Amino acid sequence: MRVLIVEDEPDLLDYLARSFEAEGFACDRSADGEDALFLGEEFDYDLAVVDIGLPKLDGIQVVSRWRKNNRNFPVLILTARGRWQDKVEGLEAGADDYVVKPFQIEEILARANALIRRSAGHASPEMRFGPIIIDTRAKTVLRGDQRLELTTYEYNALEYLTHRCGQTVSKSELTEHLYDQDFDRDSNVIEVFIARLRKKLDPEGSLKPITTVRGRGYRFDLKAEQ
């Protein structure tokens, strides 16, 4: 999952980015409103965490302009003032949730995961695809009763594909959402992940959860159960 973190205080920006990266997110960082606006319009993020009090362009305006330009990724706003006026304005501008500073990082991560899941149309943090059960809070995957040992990147690739089940996801899109901007996009590491995931999810080859769409990418074919 690729996340944009926008915060003008360098220490806090670094802390947030490191915390998200530690959870397996690919993070882009921004320290002012104009830069954040550009990044949000240029790249397709799975989530943006935006501080309201930003230099150049305030957070509410950034979110509002993203929404006007049909950038519909979920946005979590951070507010220091804690006033309801700010929270309501932020949410009316298009943000999806808020956290008041100073925060517990666990709260931000939990809300970030919930927003990503919600944006993919999953109401519950536990997603079931036949025998495969994904717990987005614990970031664990079960096949039947058996817990699968996935690396962070494997898990993230699987979660991204399941959030778009039935849709073809290109290799470059997958790369963008799993790695930050500096990653070498030509490497064939995605193919390796997908091959490993197929093996772990479907060792007998009977389930066929991930289909390769020739020349276009991959598609998660199992349907989510409510």
Added chain:
Amino acid sequence: MKARGSIIRRLLGASILTLPLFLGITGYAIDQAHTRSLVAAQQSQLQLQFYGILGVMEWSNTQPISVERLREPRFWQFRSGLYAFIHTRNGYLQWQSSSANSMEYLQEAFTPTPAGKEVFDEIVLRGAPYFRYRYHVIWEDEHGVEFPLIFTLLEHQDTFRSELLSFRKNIALWLGLAAVVLLLIQVIVLRWGLRPLRDMSRELRELEAGKRESLGGIYPRELTGVTHNLNRLLEKEQQQRERYRNTLGNLAHSLKTPLSVMRSATTPDTDPQITDQLDKMNNIIAYQLQRAVSAGPRRLGVKTPLRALLDRLCQTMNKVYLDKNLSFNLSCDEQHALAMDEQDLMELLGNLIDNASKAAQSAVSIEVKALGSASVELSIEDDGPGFPEDKIGLLMERGNRGDQYGSGQGLGLAVAVDILNAYEAELSIGRASLGGAKVTMTLPA
């Protein structure tokens, strides 16, 4: 504060008091002038009658005076009101007009007068008023002997008095009419002249009722100073309020961001005393800033429409608590508006509806009822576990939590109570019909 009468009444009162005085003086002056001219007319009339008598009088040493050819018929009519006498200097009657026959008492009117001088005056005989004209004539016969004769003419004042009375009635009627017309004109002029004040008073009432933000009318020069200054005062107060809020917002931002950084530097191995102190600092900052931001009651300015604000807050809560799939039942008429600052109201209701949404299982109910024209009862209910009854008093103090759901700082209810205290409004906590907590407030409308 008790109003000290009305300006129109004062001015009209003053007019009602002064108008009769001026009209009285005017009436008196006209009456005096008219009376004088009537008396002068009487004098010249009697003078003419005197010349008439003198012209037709026949006299000789041997014959008594004869005045046979007098034209004025009233001298011949008995008791006609016009009488003439001719006396010698010693008061011996030489001739009297037929009209004075058997009215001997009229001769009391005779008094000697200096020769060649005409005298005109008034006299009362037997209770009746008369004009009296006298002339002392020195008559000379053919032998050059002088005979002094005194002519006395009397005219009863009946006609004169009735004419004067009728004139006085007329003048009183016209002056009375003039007074009424003047008063009416004054009422109209006053109402027209004081209209800007009435407009200003109406606009001030609207301002107080929260229907307008400033005085917007076009006022005459004398009032623009007041209206302009009042508008500036209102604008300045609003700007100051905004500046104060922004400064506090910036202060919050500059205090809380370093606190976030400090918290980010803590690890599970960090001394719990440090994390506790960080939490305390955060709570103190959050609580005191929220308190300081409250604007408190306002007497002037636009009221805050309640329905729109509740709609915004419910939509916000719906977004924040999307996973809970809460239903918000809102019962509030469009016309409800509160005499509270919008941000204070949003802070108050935001905290309370957020508390209710956190506690609720599936439903939050908000009901607004008018209590007369000056206040509104607003209640927020949820179907959560409700407040433990033995802890209700403690809940209103900051930092005391009534929940087990963890998020937030336990400030919501305490901040709400502080805002309500600033507006001298009340809050009570009880059990909701939905099963959870019910918070009820009486707010100024």
